[in-house]
Amino acid sequence: MTPVEALEQVVHYLDRAHDTGFKAKAFVRALDVARSVPGDELVARASAGTLTELDGIGDSSARVIREAIAGERSYLDTLDSKTRVPVTDAGARYREALRGDLHLHSRWSDGGATIEAMARTAIALGHEYMVLTDHSPRLTVAHGLSAERLAQQLVDVAALNERLAPFRILSGIEVDILEDGTLDHDDDVLAGLDVVVASVHSKLRMAHDEMTERMVRAVRSPHVDILGHCTGRMIGKRDPSTFDVDAVFTACAESRTAVEINCRPERLDPPRPMLQRAVELGCWFSIDSDAHSTGQLEWQPKGCDRAAEVGVPIDRIINSLPLDGLRRWVAGE
Ligand SMILES: [Zn+2]
Ligand SMILES: [Zn+2]
Numbered sequence: 001m002t003p004v005e006a007l008e009q010v011v012h013y014l015d016r017a018h019d020t021g022f023k024a025k026a027f028v029r030a031l032d033v034a035r036s037v038p039g040d041e042l043v044a045r046a047s048a049g050t051l052t053e054l055d056g057i058g059d060s061s062a063r064v065i066r067e068a069i070a071g072e073r074s075y076l077d078t079l080d081s082k083t084r085v086p087v088t089d090a091g092a093r094y095r096e097a098l099r100g101d102l103h104l105h106s107r108w109s110d111g112g113a114t115i116e117a118m119a120r121t122a123i124a125l126g127h128e129y130m131v132l133t134d135h136s137p138r139l140t141v142a143h144g145l146s147a148e149r150l151a152q153q154l155v156d157v158a159a160l161n162e163r164l165a166p167f168r169i170l171s172g173i174e175v176d177i178l179e180d181g182t183l184d185h186d187d188d189v190l191a192g193l194d195v196v197v198a199s200v201h202s203k204l205r206m207a208h209d210e211m212t213e214r215m216v217r218a219v220r221s222p223h224v225d226i227l228g229h230c231t232g233r234m235i236g237k238r239d240p241s242t243f244d245v246d247a248v249f250t251a252c253a254e255s256r257t258a259v260e261i262n263c264r265p266e267r268l269d270p271p272r273p274m275l276q277r278a279v280e281l282g283c284w285f286s287i288d289s290d291a292h293s294t295g296q297l298e299w300q301p302k303g304c305d306r307a308a309e310v311g312v313p314i315d316r317i318i319n320s321l322p323l324d325g326l327r328r329w330v331a332g333e
Pocket of ligand 2: 105
């Protein structure tokens, strides 16, 4: 393992622990520095004990670099065991059933990692496929993808698929649900994608009846396969949106739009009682990380635990299907 790879691993571990503190930021900075310094220089500095003279390399990052050069990984192993994402026994059954992740972001929008890095991590986690769902244009703060940029992205995805086979990156998008329930891309753009996640990111405080109408219209679109983080809540920061839960989930069940169980720790959306109602109404589900970095791809156990608590039937979870089964489900077969 090279010093850069070792530091990448540290950042990955801290990220899966949702550590955004000083130490995590310092390691991200150290990784940038290590990437910009020739490998020979790192080796020379490691033996001379002058790594910390580099601006941005502190005691901990110097240790990671020295260990990588020496072929050791005691810092990494300790951090690995300290940052593992816990899962209950009941949740582990769900996690074992998952074959892919249907909602994740790359650097093309507001993610921090390349598509390839996300795919390689997904492979390491045992996935057979992932759906790349960067944002749509309306979400300008997240560098949402225009139709042109999306087309460019698909060229990259095709090339990666040749190299990473049999793993499969499916094309997709997290398309914004606009205020009137229409979607932030034209039908022909959405029709060309494998999987479409639709989410509300604006006007989350809309009145109950209007929000219901907006969401029902969106999930009834023949292009929409998954309703992302349906309440938009941010735990401790933003209350859930209000809407007629039965009307929205009935529309999801009727139009084969899966209800996402969003695994981000600040979202964990939908809340349990609502998730319970979706089960009762016969919905389909997907358990998705909504990862914006490689470490966050490890968050699926959080949603698996909730699915287990509520008793979501595993055979209603679309990312427990093998690739061809998922494709058939999306096609309505
Ligand atoms: Zn979103
Ligand atoms: Zn997302």
